[in-house]
Amino acid sequence: MALYKRGRVWWMFFTYRGKFIRKSTGTGNTKRAEKIHSKVVTEIEEGRWFDRLPGEKITFKEMMDKYMAEHSEPKKASAERDRSSLTHLLPYFKGYIISGITPSLINKYKTRRRGEEASPSTVNRELALMKHAFSLAIKEWEWVRENPVRKVSMEKEGASRDRWLTREEEEKLLTPSPVWLKEIILFAMETGCRRGEILTLEWKDVDLFKRTVIVFGQKTGERRVIPLTQKTFELLKARERARSNVRPLKSDFVFTYPAERKVNIHTLRTAFEAAVEKAKIEGFRFHDLRHTFASRLAQSGTDPYTIQRLMGHKSFVTTQRYAHHYSESLRKGIAALDEFRQQKAGFITILSQSGENRE
Numbered sequence: 001m002a003l004y005k006r007g008r009v010w011w012m013f014f015t016y017r018g019k020f021i022r023k024s025t026g027t028g029n030t031k032r033a034e035k036i037h038s039k040v041v042t043e044i045e046e047g048r049w050f051d052r053l054p055g056e057k058i059t060f061k062e063m064m065d066k067y068m069a070e071h072s073e074p075k076k077a078s079a080e081r082d083r084s085s086l087t088h089l090l091p092y093f094k095g096y097i098i099s100g101i102t103p104s105l106i107n108k109y110k111t112r113r114r115g116e117e118a119s120p121s122t123v124n125r126e127l128a129l130m131k132h133a134f135s136l137a138i139k140e141w142e143w144v145r146e147n148p149v150r151k152v153s154m155e156k157e158g159a160s161r162d163r164w165l166t167r168e169e170e171e172k173l174l175t176p177s178p179v180w181l182k183e184i185i186l187f188a189m190e191t192g193c194r195r196g197e198i199l200t201l202e203w204k205d206v207d208l209f210k211r212t213v214i215v216f217g218q219k220t221g222e223r224r225v226i227p228l229t230q231k232t233f234e235l236l237k238a239r240e241r242a243r244s245n246v247r248p249l250k251s252d253f254v255f256t257y258p259a260e261r262k263v264n265i266h267t268l269r270t271a272f273e274a275a276v277e278k279a280k281i282e283g284f285r286f287h288d289l290r291h292t293f294a295s296r297l298a299q300s301g302t303d304p305y306t307i308q309r310l311m312g313h314k315s316f317v318t319t320q321r322y323a324h325h326y327s328e329s330l331r332k333g334i335a336a337l338d339e340f341r342q343q344k345a346g347f348i349t350i351l352s353q354s355g356e357n358r359e
Contacts, residue, residue, distance in 0.1 A: 002014070080199075173185065186231065213236075
């Protein structure tokens with residue numbers, strides 16, 4: 001057993017029943033740390049020491065409060081989604097001590113959510129949030145040693161949707177939409193940004209001189225730069241002009257409704273669903289605007305690598321869902337190959353003719 005200092009606090013590390021254990025003494029005082037250390041040594045030798053972690057006293061709600069404050073809220077883009085997941089997780093788990101949450105209990109929660117007709121993807125998002133919080137409770141907070149969510153299988157989700165907006169449907173959707181919603185719809189179709197990325201976009205991340213916006217991936221947490229199309233550039237330029245007439249400024253967000261207030265996700269959902277219904281467009285969700293962006297890129301002949309970068313996909317496998325759109329543009333490559341063969345055939349004919357002339 002030994003003592004070492006990390007920051008201002010003394011820590012102990014030792015082996016107990018074949019397991020390596022690192023434990024804080026909770027003090028920066030050298031003499032007190034040595035006394036705590038000696039006490040633990042004695043208890044281990046006499047068989048009276050038991051490894052206890054804070055997880056035996058911390059509730060699920062306390063864990064999620066810490067998670068939201070330190071990891072979710074600072075990201076902004078994912079905070080809204082996490083809060084939505086917690087509206088289902090907290091009523092079920094909030095009374096439990098985190099060390100008492102078992103895979104069996106989590107499985108019962110899954111069964112309950114199925115009974116409430118929650119979609120597999122929704123349940124998986126809730127479990128993923130819970131899993132991440134437990135991972136932090138193990139690695140950073142040292143509250144527990146095991147992640148019970150890892151032992152529970154995720155729900156099987158159906159095949160990925162492949163729905164995008166045709167030009168005719170686009171016009172139908174924009175017509176009944178109020179101005180603030182129309183701007184968000186156009187921005188989504190022209191940039192491929194996720195809903196959360198759009199609602200949290202601030203003016204400091206817009207560069208009209210370079211014609212780019214910087215977004216922070218809602219899922220990946222990574223920064224990506226998106227060049228603006230002419231339509232998006234004009235849209236943002238008009239919004240900036242309108243904003244310059246407002247004094248004093250009350251909001252840094254690009255898209256606001258009502259004036260100078262961040263768009264509420266529920267307000268957006270209600271307004272979008274109403275516009276879709278008025279336009280009589282079937283089976284279309286807000287997220288499909290992102291699919292529309294990627295599908296149109298592929299249909300125009302944009303290479304998959306560029307689509308991956310613009311969409312912010314971590315894995316190329318995700319981008320491959322748009323490959324069937326790209327297949328039509330591959331005809332350009334085949335046409336180029338045919339042209340090359342024709343040129344080569346012509347060149348061989350010329351050589352043959354010149355050889356005959358020499359004879």
